[in-house]
Amino acid sequence: MYIVTIDIEKCKACGDCVENCAVQALAIVEENGKKFAMFTGNPDDCLGCLSCEEVCEEGAVTVTEY
Numbered sequence: 001m002y003i004v005t006i007d008i009e010k011c012k013a014c015g016d017c018v019e020n021c022a023v024q025a026l027a028i029v030e031e032n033g034k035k036f037a038m039f040t041g042n043p044d045d046c047l048g049c050l051s052c053e054e055v056c057e058e059g060a061v062t063v064t065e066y
């Protein structure tokens with residue numbers, strides 16, 4: 001399985017990772033007035049394809065196998 005970590009300080013909420021996830025496991029959420037991407041799928045949804053990590057120009061996404 002994989003864990004997808006998003007650094008909300010780096011995230012610009014551009015949505016590129018959301019659009020590139022083949023299993024729709026990511027979403028833009030808003031908390032305390034700040035928008036950022038979050039892994040909202042089931043833990044076993046992620047394929048570990050790294051598309052989200054590769055597409056993020058801010059370097060905000062880290063996919064780790066565990």
Ligand code: SF4
Pocket residue numbers: 006010011012013014015016017018036037055056057058059060061
């Ligand atoms: S691609 Fe990066 S900056 Fe854009 S929403 Fe995803 S994590 Fe945030």
Ligand code: SF4
Pocket residue numbers: 002004020021022023024025026045046047048049050051052053063
């Ligand atoms: S690694 Fe692939 S399947 Fe997993 S959240 Fe990122 S884009 Fe989606």
